[in-house]
Structure formats: structure tokens, C-alpha cells
Amino acid sequence: MLLEVRGLDVRYGRNHAVKSLDLHVAEGEIVTVLGANGAGKTSLLRALQGAVRPASGSIRLAGHELAQATPAERVRRGMALVPEGRQIFVSMSVHENLLMGAYLRKDGDWTRDVDEVYDRFPNLAERRDMKASVLSGGEQQMLAIGRALVSRPRLIMLDEPSLGLSPLFVTNLFDLIGELNRSGISILLVEQNTGMALDVARRGYVLELGQVVLSDEAQALAGNSALTQAYLGGGHAAAS
Amino acid sequence: MLLIQQLLNGVMLGSVYVTVAVAFTLTIGVLNFLNFTIPTLFMLSGMGAWALAKWGLPFGLTGPFPWPLALGGAVVMTIAASLVVERFTFRYMKAKYGDATEHAIPLVSSLGFLLIIENLIRIGYGTDPQRMDAISWDTTINLDGLLLRAPQLISLAVALAIVAGLTWVLKHSRIGRGLRAIAENPDAANILGVDSKRLVPVIFMLTGLLCGLAGILFAINYGEVSPGMGEEIGSKAIAGMVIGGLGSIWGAVLGGLIIGIAEMLTVHFFGADTVQVVVWGLLLAALFVRPQGLLGHHSIGKGKL
Numbered sequence: 292m293l294l295e296v297r298g299l300d301v302r303y304g305r306n307h308a309v310k311s312l313d314l315h316v317a318e319g320e321i322v323t324v325l326g327a328n329g330a331g332k333t334s335l336l337r338a339l340q341g342a343v344r345p346a347s348g349s350i351r352l353a354g355h356e357l358a359q360a361t362p363a364e365r366v367r368r369g370m371a372l373v374p375e376g377r378q379i380f381v382s383m384s385v386h387e388n389l390l391m392g393a394y395l396r397k398d399g400d401w402t403r404d405v406d407e408v409y410d411r412f413p414n415l416a417e418r419r420d421m422k423a424s425v426l427s428g429g430e431q432q433m434l435a436i437g438r439a440l441v442s443r444p445r446l447i448m449l450d451e452p453s454l455g456l457s458p459l460f461v462t463n464l465f466d467l468i469g470e471l472n473r474s475g476i477s478i479l480l481v482e483q484n485t486g487m488a489l490d491v492a493r494r495g496y497v498l499e500l501g502q503v504v505l506s507d508e509a510q511a512l513a514g515n516s517a518l519t520q521a522y523l524g525g526g527h528a529a530a531s
Numbered sequence: 532m533l534l535i536q537q538l539l540n541g542v543m544l545g546s547v548y549v550t551v552a553v554a555f556t557l558t559i560g561v562l563n564f565l566n567f568t569i570p571t572l573f574m575l576s577g578m579g580a581w582a583l584a585k586w587g588l589p590f591g592l593t594g595p596f597p598w599p600l601a602l603g604g605a606v607v608m609t610i611a612a613s614l615v616v617e618r619f620t621f622r623y624m625k626a627k628y629g630d631a632t633e634h635a636i637p638l639v640s641s642l643g644f645l646l647i648i649e650n651l652i653r654i655g656y657g658t659d660p661q662r663m664d665a666i667s668w669d670t671t672i673n674l675d676g677l678l679l680r681a682p683q684l685i686s687l688a689v690a691l692a693i694v695a696g697l698t699w700v701l702k703h704s705r706i707g708r709g710l711r712a713i714a715e716n717p718d719a720a721n722i723l724g725v726d727s728k729r730l731v732p733v734i735f736m737l738t739g740l741l742c743g744l745a746g747i748l749f750a751i752n753y754g755e756v757s758p759g760m761g762e763e764i765g766s767k768a769i770a771g772m773v774i775g776g777l778g779s780i781w782g783a784v785l786g787g788l789i790i791g792i793a794e795m796l797t798v799h800f801f802g803a804d805t806v807q808v809v810v811w812g813l814l815l816a817a818l819f820v821r822p823q824g825l826l827g828h829h830s831i832g833k834g835k836l
Contacts, residue, residue: 363724
């Protein structure tokens with residue numbers, strides 16, 4: 292098992308954002324986490340990457356317990372988070388953003404990984420020395436993913452990557468997720484775009500109020516429209 | 532000719548402001564925190580150089596230090612003091628109350644350090660200004676009637692070299708990128724594995740280095756140190772930083788020089804009594820016309836280095 296989460300609790304003061312959650316991602320899998328706004332999806336990913344310390348529970352990556360580890364330790368072990376809203380460094384150049392992905396790399400090979408990102412995203416190569424702030428939304432998402440790739444992760448966690456992208460770009464993005472997966476990277480995908488997410492994933496979890504209320508094969512979840520509608524559709528209506 | 536001499540003196544005075552203003556800029560830019568211990572660190576360095584040269588280490592541990600050792604020792608002492616401030620102000624508060632950068636807590640606790648260190652020095656050495664003995668290499672260069680003192684020229688060169696080196700490190704080194712990442716988006720930096728617990732002390736070390744250099748430069752140039760010497764320099768350096776543009780290191784350089792020159796020109800034309808009015812009037816006017824400063828960005832508050 293690549294990622295194994297048991298009994299994870301995340302609290303912000305009185306707000307119990309994630310409640311004794313169990314989840315796993317096998318090597319080579321794409322797993323999606325669905326849920327309405329406020330269901331705890333972002334809190335889950337932030338706890339997995341170490342941006343917030345979980346109140347209790349276990350997070351194991353390839354057998355190593357990381358629940359209380361620093362984010363740096365998790366990056367070294369092969370976890371990378373592409374955060375909600377991309378969070379690229381707009382005051383830095385495109386190239387410097389990619390170098391930030393290699394911040395902890397001690398081996399000399401990281402320049403090759405940077406080159407690979409440029410091969411994969413020619414738009415980024417063309418804008419190598421420009422400020423990241425001039426990139427379009429789609430290009431910024433490519434940069435955020437490229438930055439994660441440069442850390443050479445075993446597991447990439449993506450938080451709402453399709454948010455704010457044009458429909459064409461969303462299609463490209465999901466193609467890319469499939470491609471990365473075929474190149475050997477396991478993926479944990481948080482999405483509001485339920486249809487696309489279940490299409491690319493093998494399994495899925497549905498979160499409500501910080502708890503897993505459903506987990507099944509992606510196809511089964513996609514077929515179970517009444518159930519998913521109850522949890523996801525209702526949340527959408529309440530949020531909008 | 533006298534006017535040109537005053538301009539030169541202004542540049543020299545400005546180079547002290549520049550060094551202190553860059554220290555302020557660095558802490559504000561990366562940590563979003565106005566470090567009030569900076570004037571104290573500056574004073575500590577000046578008084579330290581004087582005390583080491585005159586007495587040596589306290590409690591009779593050593594005899595008086597020779598000049599180079601006294602100056603170097605003062606800088607080392609200032610860096611150490613700055614790290615102590617980091618340990619017991621910034622880091623402690625942050626661990627206890629979460630993201631202290633969001634609050635005024637470090638500002639207030641650094642103010643506490645300022646007052647305590649300053650008053651300890653007053654208790655130890657008295658409030659009176661202390662004369663520094665002349666330094667053996669203090670030669671005056673007479674250039675067609677313009678007087679340039681060697682220590683002043685060295686001060687200016689050292690200040691500019693330090694600032695240029697610092698800019699290079701921030702721009703091109705891994706640590707520099709880490710610091711800029713924390714400055715722009717601490718959360719994203721954290722997710723990528725940038726360990727702010729390790730990098731924040733670097734900022735305080737650099738602050739100590741800059742203040743230490745500024746303190747000994749001041750001591751060499753003006754030949755006099757006192758426990759209160761940091762107060763005025765500190766406020767002038769803040770003025771320089773703001774005029775130059777918050778968050779811009781070269782802005783702090785420009786602003787510090789402008790304040791230094793403005794001060795000496797004011798003395799020349801209107802007399803010493805009007806200095807404060809002119810300098811602070813200049814600051815207010817600059818803020819009114821160009822609130823982001825000469826070289827500052829519009830986005831004051833985030834991503835400033």
C-alpha cells in the first residue's frame with residue numbers, strides 16, 4: 292500500500308474538519324475524493340502534506356509513519372501537493388518556481404526533471420524567464436503541477452485542479468492526470484468536477500462533514516447517481 | 532566647495548542609514564515584522580566596539596582589545612544578540628501562539644528587548660557619550676580642498692558591497708529562493724518543504740551582521756558612541772526605507788542616501804535645528820505623492836523581496 296490513512300482527525304479550534312477518516316491509495320492508483328464545499332477535502336490534503344498537524348490518526352507512506360512529520364520529510368518521502376488555487380510564486384520567474392519544487396533535492400539529477408517539465412509543457416519553456424504572474428490560469432496550473440513533479444513524487448495530491456479553467460483546458464488537465472499516472476505516479480485527486488474525476492479515477496471516496504460516507508469503485512459511484520447527487524448536488528446548491 | 536563637502540558628508544552619513552534601512556527591509560520583507568531591536572543592535576555594536584577597545588571583556592576577563600579585534604568582536608556580539616532575540620521573541624511567540632507574523636506580538640516583544648538592552652548598557656557604562664580613541668589608519672585625503680576620511684570611504688564601500696552581496700544571494704542562491712518563497716507565500720513554501728524554522732534565523736543573523744557593521748562604521752566615522760545612539764539612526768533608517776519603497780532593498784539604499792544627503796544639506800542651508808522638521812517633512816511629502824516609495828511595489832504586504 293502506498294498511502295494508508297487510519298483514524299485521521301483534523302481540528303481547527305472547535306471546528307472538527309476531518310473525523311476519524313480511513314483512506315488508502317495503492318501504488319499506481321488514481322483515487323478521487325469528492326464532496327461539497329466544506330466537506331473537509333482541503334483539510335484532508337493539507338493534513339496529509341503536513342501543512343496542518345492532525346489531532347490524531349496515522350498517515351503512512353510506503354510503511355513510514357508521517358502523521359507528525361514535517362512537510363519537508365513528507366516531500367523527501369515522495370509526497371507532493373498541488374494546492375487549491377495553485378499557489379505559484381508570482382514574484383518569481385517560471386524557472387525559479389520550478390527550482391522551488393527541487394528545493395530539497397540533494398541528488399544532481401533534478402536538472403533533468405526540470406528539463407522534462409519543459410518538454411511536457413512547451414508553453415512554460417517559452418516563458419522560462421518571465422514572471423509567473425504573466426501566465427494564464429491554465430499555464431499557472433501546469434506550472435504548479437510541474438513544480439510538484441520536480442520533487443520527483445511517488446504520490447501527487449491535487450486539490451481542485453480544474454477550478455477556474457476553460458472547458459478545453461479541463462479536458463487537457465484530465466488527460467495529463469492520466470498520463471502522469473501511466474508514468475508511474477499515484478494520484479489522489481480532490482475535485483468538484485465529479486463526472487471527470489470519476490471518469491479518470493479507479494476508486495472514489497465521498498466526504499460529508501469530515502467523514503467518509505461512501506467509498507466504492509469509481510464506476511459504481513458514477514452509476515449511483517441518486518446517492519452522489521444527495522451528497523454532492525445538495526452541497527453545491529447550498530454553497531451557491 | 533563647502534556644499535560639495537556637505538554632499539559628500541551626506542553620502543557618508545547616508546551609508547550608515549542605508550545599512551540599517553536594509554536590515555529593516557529584510558525583516559519586513561520576509562517576516563512581515565518591524566524589528567524594533569534593530570536600533571539597539573546598532574547601538575550594541577558601537578558601544579561594544581568602544582568597550583572592547585577600552586576595557587576588553589567584562590569582569591576583567593581580558594585586557595583591552597586591539598582595534599581590529601574590538602571591531603570584529605562587536606560585530607560577532609551583535610549577531611549573537613540578534614539570534615537571542617529571534618529565539619526568545621519571534622520563535623517562542625510563534626510556537627506558542629501560532630503564526631505570530633500575523634500579529635503585533637513580535638513587534639512589542641522586540642520593543643521590550645530594545646528597552647532592556649539599552650538600559651542595561653546605561654546601567655553598565657552610564658548615559659554619557661563616550662569618545663572613541665582615534666584609529667591608527669584614520670588618514671584624511673585632501674582632494675583639492677575636499678576632505679575625505681579613509682574610514683568613511685571604507686564604510687561606504689563595505690555598506691554597498693554587503694548590500695550588493697545580499698541582493699545576489701537573494702536572487703541566485705537556494706537559501707535566497709527559500710527566503711523569497713517564505714516572503715511571498717509562507718504556506719506554499721511550507722508545503723514544498725521550505726523549513727522556516729531554519730531560514731528565519733538566517734534573517735536575524737543578517738540583521739545582526741548589518742547592524743553590527745553599521746554600528747562600527749558609525750563609531751569609526753564620528754568617533755563617539757552612546758547608549759542612545761540607536762534611536763535617531765533607527766527612525767531615520769525607517770524613514771529612508773519608506774521613502775525608498777517598502778520591501779525593495781535597493782529602495783532602502785536609495786532612501787537611506789537621500790535622508791543622509793537631505794540632512795547634511797539642511798544643516799548647510801538652514802542650520803542643525805531644522806533637520807528633524809525637514810527630514811520628516813520629506814517623509815510625509817514622499818508618502819503623500821508616492822505612497823509605495825520610489826522603488827516599491829504596489830502590493831505592499833506580500834511577496835516583497
